[in-house]
Amino acid sequence: MANSWGSLLQNEQQLEELAQQAVDRALAEGVLLRTSQEPSSSDVVCYAPFTLFPSLVPSALLEQAYAVQMDFNMLVDAVSQNAAFLEQTLSSTIKRDDFTACLFDIHKQVLKEGIAQTVFLGLNRSDYMFQQNADGSPALKQIEINTISASFGGLASRTPAVHRHVLSVLSKTKEAAQILSNNPSKGLALGIAKAWELYGSANALVLLIAQEKERNIFDQRAIENELLARNIHVIRRKFEDVSEKGSLDQDRKLFVDGQEIAVVYFRDGYMPSHYSQQNWEARLLLERSCAVKCPDIATQLAGTKKVQQELSRVGVLEALLPGQPEAVARLRATFAGLYSLDMGEEGDQAITEALAAPSRFVLKPQREGGGRERHL
Incomplete structure (x- = not known):
């Protein structure tokens, strides 16, 4: 749905300038992570990854x-x-x-x-x-x-202000006002x-x-x-x-x-x-x-x-x-x-279906933090 916002941009330079404004606003709002190089030090930070435009729901x-x-x-x-x-x-x-x-x-x-x-x-x-x-x-x-x-x-609480700012920069104040507080x-x-x-x-x-x-x-x-x-x-x-x-x-x-x-x-x-x-x-x-x-x-x-x-x-x-x-x-x-990968008839059937049409399935890790989902 990001393409719906893409039409607001005239060229690559405008995109880069808008992205920099968004990053600065995210830093100002406190959408922050410690850096991977200095994770134990609160005075070394970067912005948390975020989308340039709000997602349309x-x-x-x-x-x-x-x-x-x-x-x-x-x-x-x-x-x-x-x-x-x-x-x-x-x-x-x-x-x-x-x-x-x-x-x-x-x-x-x-x-x-x-x-x-x-x-x-x-x-x-x-x-x-x-x-x-x-x-x-x-x-x-x-x-x-x-x-x-x-x-x-905590970071999601601060992100709506960033997206409102981005849309306001593009003179889309009506759309900015529609972003719900969270x-x-x-x-x-x-x-x-x-x-x-x-x-x-x-x-x-x-x-x-x-x-x-x-x-x-x-x-x-x-x-x-x-x-x-x-x-x-x-x-x-x-x-x-x-x-x-x-x-x-x-x-x-x-x-x-x-x-x-x-x-x-x-x-x-x-x-x-x-x-x-x-x-x-x-x-x-x-x-x-x-x-x-x-x-x-x-x-x-x-x-x-x-x-x-x-x-x-x-x-x-x-x-x-x-x-x-x-x-x-x-x-x-x-x-x-949701399909089991256990050994046996049920797991074998799921694997057969996944191999036949891999684009229809996503492989999920068993536990939290155990890795990212994988498209087969």
Whole structure:
């Protein structure tokens, strides 16, 4: 759809000048990343990649995405609370994927001991693509749902101003005014704030599990700043810090550096490279606590692609969301085809179809941060 904006440009020089203005505005608005060369230093930054023009989204599809998001949240919660479904669905995956197996092992240990937390928080992000129907109309299709470390809410909050500026430079003020304001960092912070409130300890803190070398720190700081404006304090710690300075009391309350933790917000822990044996032990300690985890380990498992594939099977949504036919219909309308690559007849059939028409398929990694999707 970018071609719809391309007609506004007269030549290559105008494009280059407009791009430079857009970059300067992005820097001024705080659409920032740390550079890959100096990821530990806040004073060396670059702009985060962004499109020169805003993406055109049909209003009907935008409304559809709004309408179905609560259904997806309820579905993820239902999956995370259904231990039998998770075990059955992931049984083949944990045999071949050590990372998922380690997550599932912690999940089983927590279930055996008894889940201590009573409040559960999910901050989920749905990713969509448009599919062209036979009549040429676009359809909304969900590619994946992110249940851990869903990022770029902070930077997305600042991007509309950049696109308004670009269109205003081109004297398209009417179009600029149509760009919707979007403040997901505030919404994410409100979710954490509500979990903190329900935990019920005014002096407890929010613990953000962070990577040592974090390029996307400004995205995270936006949420931290929203929380601080509500007088909710956040401390940033690595898994190693939790291992060395974290503890549980007799009621399984979590303390780090002697401070009680109400909410654990993960911006790390979604890739195998994020874990050493020490880090796995720290994750278990966090999961055993009564602090609100965002996400708890069952919700992280609910976001795997194998679970997403299982949800597309006939009758599965109805079993997980009984008595909610309207929600099931809204969810199923967004499903793209999902196919197993497990050994056996079903996997063989999927591979045969993919080889016969590779342009119709996208290969997705099993977990978050495990790589980019690949067109076959």
